[in-house]
Amino acid sequence: HQDEEKLTEYLDELEFLAYTAGATVEKRFTQKLSQPDSRTFVGSGKAEEIKNFVKENEIGTVIFDDELSPSQLKNLEKEMEVKILDRTNLILDIFAQRAQTSYARTQVELAQYQYLLPRLTRMWTHLERQKGGIGMRGPGETEIETDRRIIRDRITLLKEKLKTIDRQMATQRNNRGKVVRVALVGYTNVGKSTLMNALSKSEVFAENKLFATLDTTVRKVVIGNLPFLLTDTVGFIRKLPTQLVESFKSTLDEVREADLLIHVVDISHESFEDHIDSVNQILMEINAHQKPMIMVFNKIDAFAYEKKDEDDLTPATKKNISLEEWKKTWMAKSKYPTVFISALSKENFPEMKKMIYDEVHKIHISRFPYND
Ligand code: GDP
Incomplete structure (x- = not known):
C-alpha cells in the first residue's frame, strides 16, 4: 500500500x-x-x-x-x-x-x-x-x-x-410488469437497509456490521400516490472476491434491471469518495452505469464539526471540509440529483422523497402516458 x-x-x-x-x-x-x-x-x-x-x-x-x-x-x-x-x-x-x-x-x-x-x-x-x-x-x-x-x-x-x-x-x-423498479446501491454499511426500512416501513435487518444484507429484499413503496418497487442489494466492497461477483449475478441483476438507482453514500466515512468510486466501478462492470441515479448522502447527523472550543470549527473529516464546503466541490457539478439526509433522524426526508417521486414519475409517465 x-x-x-x-x-x-x-x-x-x-x-x-x-x-x-x-x-x-x-x-x-x-x-x-x-x-x-x-x-x-x-x-x-x-x-x-x-x-x-x-x-x-x-x-x-x-x-x-x-x-x-x-x-x-x-x-x-x-x-x-x-x-x-x-x-x-x-x-x-x-x-x-x-x-x-x-x-x-x-x-x-x-x-x-x-x-x-x-x-x-x-x-x-x-x-x-x-x-x-x-x-x-x-x-x-x-x-x-x-x-x-x-x-x-x-x-x-x-x-x-x-x-x-x-x-x-x-x-x-x-x-412484476411495468411497475417502476428502484434499486438501492452503495458501499457496505452506508445505511441502505436503514433507508429501506424508513421508506417502506418494513423490518429489514440493519446492524453495524459489514454485509448485514446478503439476500435482496423487494418492497412496495408508495410516495405521493405513486407506487414503485424498491430493492435493497448486497453492499459493495473493495476487492470483492471475483468468485463472488460472478456467483452473485442474480443479486446484481436486480441492479441491472432497475429503472432508477439510489446511490447511498456514508458521508461521515472519511473515504466516502473512494467508496463512490468502488460502487461506480462495479456499476460499470455490470453495465448499469448509465441508468438514472439519485445520489443520497446519508449520515449527515454523524458528519459533525468537532468543536474543541466555541471558536474552533475544525470539521471531523480528514480533508477538513465542512458539509457546506463539500457541496461546492465536484458535488455541485454532479449530473445526478443530490440530497443530504440522515436515515436515522429522517432529516431532509421530505426533500429526498420529492426527488425520488420526481424521478419515478418521469419513468412512470413514459410507461403509462395515458393514465397520468
Ligand atoms: P447497509 O449495510 O448499507 O444496509 O447499512 P445499514 O442500514 O445496515 O446501516 C449500517 C449502520 O449505519 C447501522 O449501524 C445503522 O444504524 C447506521 N446508520 C444508518 N443510517 C444512519 C444515519 O443516518 N446516521 C447514523 N449516525 N448512522 C446510520
Whole structure:
C-alpha cells in the first residue's frame, strides 16, 4: 500500500470484517516491500516476528489483507503453524454465515468451492484440521476431503442449480410488469437497509456490521400516490472476491434491471469518495452505469464539526471540509440529483422523497402516458 492513511483505513476495514466474522483482533503487522514475497507474502523477518507473536499469545488465526496465492498460503501455514486466512476467504466466510435463502447459500457454496479448488492440497498436508471457526464454514469436512474431480462435479451441479433459480427469478421479475423498479446501491454499511426500512416501513435487518444484507429484499413503496418497487442489494466492497461477483449475478441483476438507482453514500466515512468510486466501478462492470441515479448522502447527523472550543470549527473529516464546503466541490457539478439526509433522524426526508417521486414519475409517465 502506498500511503499511510490508506493503509490504516484498509486495515480498519479488514479489522471490521474480522469482527463481523466473529473474531477479535489482537495486533496488526505491516511491512513496506516493493512487491510481496513470492514465497510467504511478507519477508522472512516479518514472518518470524508474526510467528513469535502468534506463539506467545496463543493466536488462533492470522489474516492477510490481500489474496494469497495457494503456495503462499501453504508456506505460511507450514511456517507459522496457525490458520491463515486471506481477505477473500474472510469475506466468503461472512457471506456463508449470513446466507439465509437457499439461493444465497448456493451462491456462497459455489464461490467457496471455486476458491477452494486451486488450494485443495494445502488443507490436509500441513495443518491439523480445526473444526468450525472462521474460514471453515460452508462446505462440510467430508466434501473438502474428497478429490478435485468431485468438487468440480459439485461446481457444475451448483451452477446448474443457480441457472434454474436465475430463470425463476427472471420470470418473477418479468411478472412484476411495468411497475417502476428502484434499486438501492452503495458501499457496505452506508445505511441502505436503514433507508429501506424508513421508506417502506418494513423490518429489514440493519446492524453495524459489514454485509448485514446478503439476500435482496423487494418492497412496495408508495410516495405521493405513486407506487414503485424498491430493492435493497448486497453492499459493495473493495476487492470483492471475483468468485463472488460472478456467483452473485442474480443479486446484481436486480441492479441491472432497475429503472432508477439510489446511490447511498456514508458521508461521515472519511473515504466516502473512494467508496463512490468502488460502487461506480462495479456499476460499470455490470453495465448499469448509465441508468438514472439519485445520489443520497446519508449520515449527515454523524458528519459533525468537532468543536474543541466555541471558536474552533475544525470539521471531523480528514480533508477538513465542512458539509457546506463539500457541496461546492465536484458535488455541485454532479449530473445526478443530490440530497443530504440522515436515515436515522429522517432529516431532509421530505426533500429526498420529492426527488425520488420526481424521478419515478418521469419513468412512470413514459410507461403509462395515458393514465397520468
Ligand atoms: P447497509 O449495510 O448499507 O444496509 O447499512 P445499514 O442500514 O445496515 O446501516 C449500517 C449502520 O449505519 C447501522 O449501524 C445503522 O444504524 C447506521 N446508520 C444508518 N443510517 C444512519 C444515519 O443516518 N446516521 C447514523 N449516525 N448512522 C446510520
